[in-house]
Structures are given as structure tokens and as C-alpha cells.
Amino acid sequence: MLTAARKCRLALALNQAQKLPLFSSAASADASQQPSPPRAGPPPIQVSLTESAGRGVFATRRIGAGELIHTAKPFITHPSSSALDRVCYLCLRKMAIRANSAAGGSFCSEACTLQARAFYEIDRKANWEEFDEYCRINGLKYPYLAKRLACMVIAGVTSADSLNILQPENLSTNMISEMGKECSLLRNAFMSTDVKHEHLAFLNDEWYINVLARIRINAFRIELACGSYEDFLASAAASVEAGAAVGNAVYILPSFYNHDCDPNTHIVWVDNSDAKLKALRDIDQGEELRICYIDASMDHEARQRLLLGGFGFQCQCPRCLSRD
Numbered sequence: 001m002l003t004a005a006r007k008c009r010l011a012l013a014l015n016q017a018q019k020l021p022l023f024s025s026a027a028s029a030d031a032s033q034q035p036s037p038p039r040a041g042p043p044p045i046q047v048s049l050t051e052s053a054g055r056g057v058f059a060t061r062r063i064g065a066g067e068l069i070h071t072a073k074p075f076i077t078h079p080s081s082s083a084l085d086r087v088c089y090l091c092l093r094k095m096a097i098r099a100n101s102a103a104g105g106s107f108c109s110e111a112c113t114l115q116a117r118a119f120y121e122i123d124r125k126a127n128w129e130e131f132d133e134y135c136r137i138n139g140l141k142y143p144y145l146a147k148r149l150a151c152m153v154i155a156g157v158t159s160a161d162s163l164n165i166l167q168p169e170n171l172s173t174n175m176i177s178e179m180g181k182e183c184s185l186l187r188n189a190f191m192s193t194d195v196k197h198e199h200l201a202f203l204n205d206e207w208y209i210n211v212l213a214r215i216r217i218n219a220f221r222i223e224l225a226c227g228s229y230e231d232f233l234a235s236a237a238a239s240v241e242a243g244a245a246v247g248n249a250v251y252i253l254p255s256f257y258n259h260d261c262d263p264n265t266h267i268v269w270v271d272n273s274d275a276k277l278k279a280l281r282d283i284d285q286g287e288e289l290r291i292c293y294i295d296a297s298m299d300h301e302a303r304q305r306l307l308l309g310g311f312g313f314q315c316q317c318p319r320c321l322s323r324d
């Protein structure tokens, strides 16, 4: 049973989420048929509390196997360092490597240029040498998502608390103390620019730790699938090109999907960071939609270890309970 206070908190959180551009449209496509054009209207899902895994995503009607449930726009993206000169700064679409491409990244389209212009300008003002070097030596990727979010906040395109709706990871004292260094490198990079100090007031250790705790548990590694959008609709689970990782991204609605080692839903990226959620089998109205956070081909022990270490929960899905 939900208490009135929990219902109220959930309603507030979802109301906040609905103000963000979470998804573009829902589409219907049976695996055996030609893909049909995207259908307008809200996707057939809702976020509600689960029995034991916090919030989750539930079907509001029967969803057929192969159906594209919805497409979600990312809230924050960042290219991986190896892909910086070959993917779009904003949407991570692959581009031809250009000899004269800007050091801080370039864009695939006018639309991406316009959408990112304000925070791209902030990004380009700062000297990232020390920050990049620290991340490179320590093999860190998530600080780049925090850096992008900081640029967006400074540019005024989002608020400093915009990720608070997402579940945070419980961080160890060790992790928290290491984050202090990352935060000071991030802050120092902006301090050397003409950004007004009052616009940097949010950028303290507490903000950084809160943001990283959410990014660590909710960020997706973006790997583009082989083939076209039609291939994606027609196949059960699109395959991924070798070395296809183009970056990382944080979404709002996809972050509410819980994990299952035998999932009924699959998330793929076809040509950019727009996430496509597709039903892997028939899903009943009211059933929870779950994706797999890890490589489902691993054995039971390895899956449990990874989920506990990386996401902080002991998987109790039917497959794990049967020790498969």
C-alpha cells in the first residue's frame, strides 16, 4: 500500500519529469509486418511504485512483441574521448572525420548546433587540459557528463537540480573523497574563464557528488546498432557493431526501467543517442517493463556480482531465483 506522502512525492516527481522532453512518439510495429509510421500520442506506459525495486515502468495496455514502445531523447550526452572527432557533440551521430573539425567537437546538423550553441560556447571557453588528463589517467567517463551538465546549467538551459528526480547510488566514503578532486578540476576550468562567479555558485562538492551519484546508476553507454531503423523494427534484438560505443548519456524516462536478466524490453540506439525502447515479447496490460542492464549471457554468479557492485542490488528476477 502506498502512503499518501509517498503518492504525493511520486506524483510531484512525475509531474516534474513530464515537463522535460522525455520521449518523442510511440510507434506500433509487429515483428512479422512492415513497420508502420510513428503513432502520435503518449506511449503506452506509466511510472509507478513496484513491490521491491522502487519505481518502475508499467504497460497501460497490451504491447505486442516487436512493438516500438517509445523513443526517448537524452537529457545529457557526451561523446567518448575516442569518438570526440567523429561524432556529433550533441546527438552522437557518426560523422566523417574532418581535418579542420573544432577541438571541442562539431555538429552533424543545424538543429544540433542551435540546440547546443549556448552550452557549447561555455564549454569552449574553458581550458580542459588538467581535467581531461585526470580523467584519462584514472579511466573516468562519468565526470564528462557532469561537466556537460555544468555547462548547461551555466548557460541557463537547465537547472542545477534537474537530475534530482533520478535515484542516486549509495556512495562509499572513499568514492566521495575521490570526487572532491574531480569537482575542483571542473570548477577550476570554469574559474579561468569570464563566466561570472555567481553563475558558478551551484558548482560545489555537494552538487557534484549528488550529480555523480545519479549519473553512475542511470547513465547508458551508447552503442549504435548495425543497420537501419527498418532493420531495428524487423529484428528481435538489433545487433551492435564492434567498437560502436560513441559516448554516454543520461535519460529521464528510461532511467525508471528496472532490470531483469530475462527482460521483456530492449533499448537500442540506431543512428544517434535517441533511445528506442522495444518489446521483446508480448506484454500484458499492467505488467512491468524491464530491460537488462548488463550482458545477459553471463552466468548467474557473474551477473549477481556486477549488479551488486555496479547498481547496489541483489537481483531477484525469476532467472536468478532459479540460479540459471
Ligand SMILES: C[S@@+](CC[C@H](N)C(=O)[O-])C[C@H]1O[C@@H](n2cnc3c(N)ncnc32)[C@H](O)[C@@H]1O
Residues within 6 Å of the ligand: 052, 053, 054, 055, 056, 166, 167, 217, 218, 255, 256, 257, 258, 259, 260, 311, 312, 313, 314, 315, 316, 317
Ligand atoms: C536505473 S534505476 C531504476 C529505477 C529505480 N527503481 C527508481 O526508482 O528510480 C536502478 C535502480 O533500481 C533498482 N532496481 C532495478 N532493478 C532491480 C531489480 N531487479 N531488483 C531490485 N532492485 C532493482 C536498484 O535500486 C537500482 O540501483
